[in-house]
Each structure stands twice: as C-alpha cells, then as structure tokens.
C-alpha cells in the first residue's frame with residue numbers, strides 16, 4: 001500500500017466514522033422549519049377549565065380507589081380510543097397496601113398507549129415515551145392538582161393527536177416512495193399515564209410511586225421475542241420524558257442528567273425559537289430552560305427530586321425530567337396546596353407548554369413536512385375568530 005493510498009484510506013475511514021456519529025439512531029435530529037413551528041396547532045377551547053373537552057374532566061379529585069379516579073381513567077381511555085384509535089392501548093393493573101388502607105389492597109391502573117410503524121416487529125422499535133401521572137393527592141381534602149399533573153396530562157393528550165396525524169402522513173409518503181415503514185422506520189412513540197404517584201400519608205420509598213414502581217419492575221422482566229433488537233420493554237424506551245408540576249407562570253426547568261443534556265438543550269432551543277417566532281402567548285423575560293447554555297460536563301446530577309422516573313432511572317433508562325423547580329425558588333408556590341386548582345393555572349403557559357412538547361416530539365419523530373401547514377393555519381384562524389367573537393360577546397355582557 002502506498003503512503004498516498006493509505007492516507008486516502010485514512011480520510012475515508014474518518015469520513016465514515018464521522019457519518020456514523022452523525023447518524024446514530026435516536027440522535028439523528030432534523031430540525032423543524034420556522035414555517036412548521038408557526039403552524040403548530042394550539043389548544044384553545046378544548047383546554048377551557050370549565051367545559052373544555054380535554055382538560056376540564058381531569059380537574060377533579062382523583063385519588064386511587066375513588067369514583068373521581070375512575071372517571072378520569074375513563075376519560076383518558078376514551079380519548080385514546082376515539083381520538084387516536086390506531087394506537088395500541090394497554091392497562092397495567094397492580095394492587096398495594098397503603099399506610100391508610102388498613103391491610104386492604106388498593107388498585108392502581110397505569111395507562112399505556114403506543115404507536116409503532118405499521119407491521120414493524122415488536123421488539124425492534126424504540127419508543128420516545130411521554131409520561132405524566134394522573135392520580136391526585138389525598139390531602140389536603142379536595143386537592144385538585146392542576147399542575148400536579150392534570151395540565152401535563154392534557155398537554156400530552158393534545159400532542160398525541162397532532163403527532164398521530166403527521167405520522168400517518170409520513171408513513172403514507174414512505175409507502176408512495178416504495179419504502180416500507182415496517183422495515184425502514186425504527187422510531188415509535190409511547191405515552192404513559194401513571195397511577196399512584198402521590199403518597200397517601202408521607203413520602204417514603206413504599207408510600208409513593210405505586211404505579212411507576214410496578215410498571216418498571218414488570219417491564220424489566222417481560223422479554224421481547226427472541227432475536228429482538230431490544231430485549232425488554234424497558235430497553236425499548238429511547239427517552240423517558242417526564243412532565244410534572246407544569247402550568248404555573250414563568251417556570252424554571254433544570255437539566256438533571258449529563259447523558260440526556262443534548263435532548264434538554266434541544267427542547268430549550270425550541271422554546272427560544274417558538275418565543276422569537278411569536279408563537280408563545282405567555283410573557284416571560286427569562287427563558288424557562290435555565291441550563292441550555294451549559295455543556296454536559298457542567299450538569300450536576302443532584303439525584304434529589306423523587307418522581308415517577310426513579311424506578312426507571314434505577315434500571316438504566318435515559319430520563320429527561322421536565323419539572324418546574326430551581327434551588328433558588330423550590331417548586332411552584334401552589335405545590336401541594338389547595339391553590340393548585342384550575343383557577344391558578346396560567347393558561348397561556350399551559351398552551352405554550354403544549355406547543356413546545358408537540359414540537360419536541362415532532363422533531364424527534366422527524367415529522368418536518370408532515371404537520372399539515374395549510375389546514376392548521378386555517379383551523380387556527382377559525383379558532384381565533386371564535387375566540388374573538390366570544391371576547392366581544394363578553395364585553396357586550398359587561
């Protein structure tokens with residue numbers, strides 16, 4: 001081998017290696033265009049706290065084992081069945097004693113919904129996993145838990161519908177080009193509405209995270225079919241995005257893990273882009289994602305916040321924890337008080353969060369070009385007209 005050829009060879013190998021780095025699955029990240037970000041559908045009437053179809057049914061007490069809990073469970077299940085009927089829906093049941101159940105077993109029901117490319121072999125798909133808990137805390141009596149976590153559930157519900165429509169378009173376009181999404185697409189999406197996050201008495205390792213502990217343990221043991229790319233359902237999770245305590249004005253979101261800091265930065269960048277494109281209604285002088293400019297080495301894992309991610313983190317799942325918390329302020333002032341109700345939600349912020357979660361998910365699923373610009377723009381124009389009419393009507397009444 002001549003020196004010149006060897007050097008050419010070296011360059012070629014370096015080029016291949018660089019391409020491999022760029023094309024690593026899960027991290028191939030094609031940005032959304034400004035046009036797409038500007039046309040993202042915004043929730044409006046369906047997030048009305050009194051009679052909106054998505055959010056208002058969740059804004060009630062929903063303690064495991066009570067009728068309110070079952071009503072919210074039905075609402076979530078019905079939404080999935082009717083709005084995204086092509087998603088697989090599973091309920092994972094478990095029971096546990098609690099410090100207050102006097103030896104009786106309390107039922108917990110996790111809701112699992114996922115959508116894989118049609119025909120794709122189970123076990124070969126990795127799923128972006130959006131997570132929020134739907135139970136509410138027993139005390140104080142009558143506690144609603146609007147940011148904890150009724151609003152995060154609603155954000156995910158809205159995102160599911162938008163993403164599902166775009167996925168259908170993307171897969172249809174692939175088929176038209178003669179490629180089969182069953183073999184050419186390895187990305188799926190999954191939603192977990194977890195039960196029993198809250199402690200009944202006082203937060204301990206056993207009085208908390210009832211649903212998450214049961215699901216993480218089950219999925220760690222359930223094997224996918226032999227020869228699958230991913231051995232267990234747990235290892236099929238590409239990223240576990242946990243939303244909690246979202247819906248108060250001017251949130252602060254920290255980056256907790258070095259390994260997922262790049263995903264945190266992607267969401268932070270989307271926040272800034274949506275804001276600079278005028279797509280955010282909430283006014284906030286400071287960015288929500290306060291650690292975006294840090295590099296991953298500067299991210300210090302505080303290991304502190306106990307939440308539904310813990311049993312998954314302990315088993316090696318990559319976590320992106322989106323929770324309104326910062327050392328200089330703690331949690332939102334309404335946290336675990338009677339003030340965490342519908343009236344204390346900042347609805348502009350709730351809607352903005354929904355846009356951001358949808359944008360992040362669409363980017364992850366590589367949906368640029370499939371988000372239906374013209375229809376969305378028209379729908380938004382119609383919604384704006386209706387809102388304007390309502391506003392004018394209210395003014396007349398006053």
Ligand SMILES: [Zn+2]
Pocket residue numbers: 137148198336
């Ligand atoms: Zn809570």
